[in-house]
Amino acid sequence: xxxxxxxxxxxxxxxxxxxxxxxxxxxxxxxxxxxxxxxxxxxxxxxxxxxxxxxxxxxxxxxxxxxxxxxxxxxxxxxxxxxxxxxxxxxxxxxxxxxxxxxxxxxxxxxxxxxxxxxxxxxxxxxxxxxxxxxxxxxxxxxxxxxxxxxxxxxxxxxxxxxxxxxxxxxxxxxxxxxxxxxxxxxxxxxxxxxxxxxxxxxxxxxxxxxxxxxxxxxxxxxxxxxxxxxxxxxxxxxxxxxxxxxxxxxxxxxxxxxxxxxxxxxxxxxxxxxxxxxxxxxxxxxxxxxxxxxxxxxxxxxxxxxxxxxxxxxxxxxxxxxxxx
Amino acid sequence: xxxxxxxxxxxxxxxxxxxxxxxxxxxxxxxxxxxxxxxxxxxxxxxxxxxxxxxxxxxxxxxxxxxxxxxxxxxxxxxxxxxxxxxxxxxxxxxxxxxxxxxxxxxxxxxxxxxxxxxxxxxxxxxxxxxxxxxxxxxxxxxxxxxxxxxxxxxxxxxxxxxxxxxxxxxxxxxxxxxxxxxxxxxxxxxxxxxxxxxxxxxxxxxxxxxxxxxxxxxxxxxxxxxxxxxxxxxxxxxxxxxxxxxxxxxxxxxxxxxxxxxxxxxxxxxxxxxxxxxxxxx
Numbered sequence: 062x063x064x065x066x067x068x069x070x071x072x073x074x075x076x077x078x079x080x081x082x083x084x085x086x087x088x089x090x091x092x093x094x095x096x097x098x099x100x101x102x103x104x105x106x107x108x109x110x111x112x113x114x115x116x117x118x119x120x121x122x123x124x125x126x127x128x129x130x131x132x133x134x135x136x137x138x139x140x141x142x143x144x145x146x147x148x149x150x151x152x153x154x155x156x157x158x159x160x161x162x163x164x165x166x167x168x169x170x171x172x173x174x175x176x177x178x179x180x181x182x183x184x185x186x187x188x189x190x191x192x193x194x195x196x197x198x199x200x201x202x203x204x205x206x207x208x209x210x211x212x213x214x215x216x217x218x219x220x221x222x223x224x225x226x227x228x229x230x231x232x233x234x235x236x237x238x239x240x241x242x243x244x245x246x247x248x249x250x251x252x253x254x255x256x257x258x259x260x261x262x263x264x265x266x267x268x269x270x271x272x273x274x275x276x277x278x279x280x281x282x283x284x285x286x287x288x289x290x291x292x293x294x295x296x297x298x299x300x301x302x303x304x305x306x307x308x309x310x311x312x313x314x315x316x317x318x319x320x321x322x323x324x325x326x327x328x329x330x331x332x333x334x335x336x337x338x339x340x341x342x343x344x345x346x347x348x349x350x351x352x353x354x355x356x357x358x359x360x361x362x363x364x365x366x367x368x369x370x371x372x373x374x375x376x377x378x379x380x381x382x383x384x385x386x387x
Numbered sequence: 388x389x390x391x392x393x394x395x396x397x398x399x400x401x402x403x404x405x406x407x408x409x410x411x412x413x414x415x416x417x418x419x420x421x422x423x424x425x426x427x428x429x430x431x432x433x434x435x436x437x438x439x440x441x442x443x444x445x446x447x448x449x450x451x452x453x454x455x456x457x458x459x460x461x462x463x464x465x466x467x468x469x470x471x472x473x474x475x476x477x478x479x480x481x482x483x484x485x486x487x488x489x490x491x492x493x494x495x496x497x498x499x500x501x502x503x504x505x506x507x508x509x510x511x512x513x514x515x516x517x518x519x520x521x522x523x524x525x526x527x528x529x530x531x532x533x534x535x536x537x538x539x540x541x542x543x544x545x546x547x548x549x550x551x552x553x554x555x556x557x558x559x560x561x562x563x564x565x566x567x568x569x570x571x572x573x574x575x576x577x578x579x580x581x582x583x584x585x586x587x588x589x590x591x592x593x594x595x596x597x598x599x600x601x602x603x604x605x606x607x608x609x610x611x612x613x614x615x616x617x618x619x620x621x622x623x624x625x626x627x628x629x630x631x632x633x634x635x636x637x638x639x640x641x642x643x644x645x646x647x648x649x650x651x652x653x654x655x656x657x658x659x660x661x662x663x664x665x666x667x668x669x670x
Binding site for chain 2: 083084085087101103104106110111112161164166223224225226227228231234235242244245246358
């Protein structure tokens, strides 16, 4: 409980810092006053229409990715399972790009998150089919590489075929993710799907706890593994699909956060789930502050910062699990 | 191969060459006879000034009504993809290119013995007579160029003068790009009686103006770039809700590429459209 309160306070502090981070420099007190006033002055428009939705999205997306990573690692009992690494985010990006480029997203706003969700669903199912119930590291990573490569190749192909002269440059956005200039339209588009995903994933805690004792014991304790599996599949697809549809594929959040928090919760999945959601929100908020403070005038992608943090940890985890892999 | 067949083939090739070169030979006496343009803006200048038959191919964009002011005239000519290989096969005796055309293409054509005339993009209205004269000299059509220059000056002189105060305007393109005062688009804006807010943001030549800074500048008028076919995430910023929430700012007009990007007398259309906008703003 103490940990959750601490993480919650960290999220709140980073949320305020994210609101105060941006190209328009106007002082903290004035900015926050303008946020509350909402009087149509330029500063209040900046605070309410640009920074507020961006900070909300960062928190929502971070929570989704952190939660999905913790749930997936709990179910597969493998610390390398992460939506970005195993190709779920990449597949969701492909779905989003297909919805946008086919014009479906223009006709029905919901087509964008639904298409991303659909492709994420396909990727999760494929991963689970390939990795098997215990998810050995080698099959998990190889399947992830294959799915990521295929998804990113198809995303690039679709964007290169687009008649739009700027579509090809969008490849970077879909591969690396960014929250630049997102608005409340994107918040409302993603929120229902994410909320559904959170509910499904958060409900997995007891089952995942039982699963740490082995599948037979879990069954004996009354855990229905097929139901747990469905929760994981649909929860991950909804949360990661919606996050990717509005912000592109942001990797490593689901890897880094559960890894850092696992020792603090005594490696208990039911406690790791809420902690990872808050930790993910804090990490993405911090990363989104970093991209704006380091290079304010350039649209540095979130995925760059996340990979700089996450890739060394990923290497470390592979080094540690190499015995299993060889 | 039988000798007669070789002779026939050679004869046909000669006839074909004569056929291709024929009309140009009849028209331009001292200028180049087969001119190929590989840049949208040199397309426009050449379409204005070339003798009938002198220009044999234009760049692909010249047929696009959104990008090319003279697309109707350009449709009579085949397009090229601006690559050295296909341009060489057109057997030109002059190639027209922009200074931003791929240097490798220009060098390749020159190595193959084809003269290439390079045209710098116009960065102000004052550059336009110079570009017209440069094209006139390249094509051997100096008299036509002088006539166009005179007409352009008349067109500028006929514009109504701007009353004070001048409204503040921003030009906003895909990817949050804006044009400053030292660009053709910025000069069009100034000529139409607006003050360009890009200057207040320190962007003399143009560059990225993040959405937050655009909103903080609170321009009276925001003129957005045109809508391109298909979809892209890069264009989302032009439809951001924040642009509509700003009290006192109007989202009006459109940067029609064909009138704004090339330094040709066509920019007068852009100046007139923006002048009408400013008159409307003054009321």
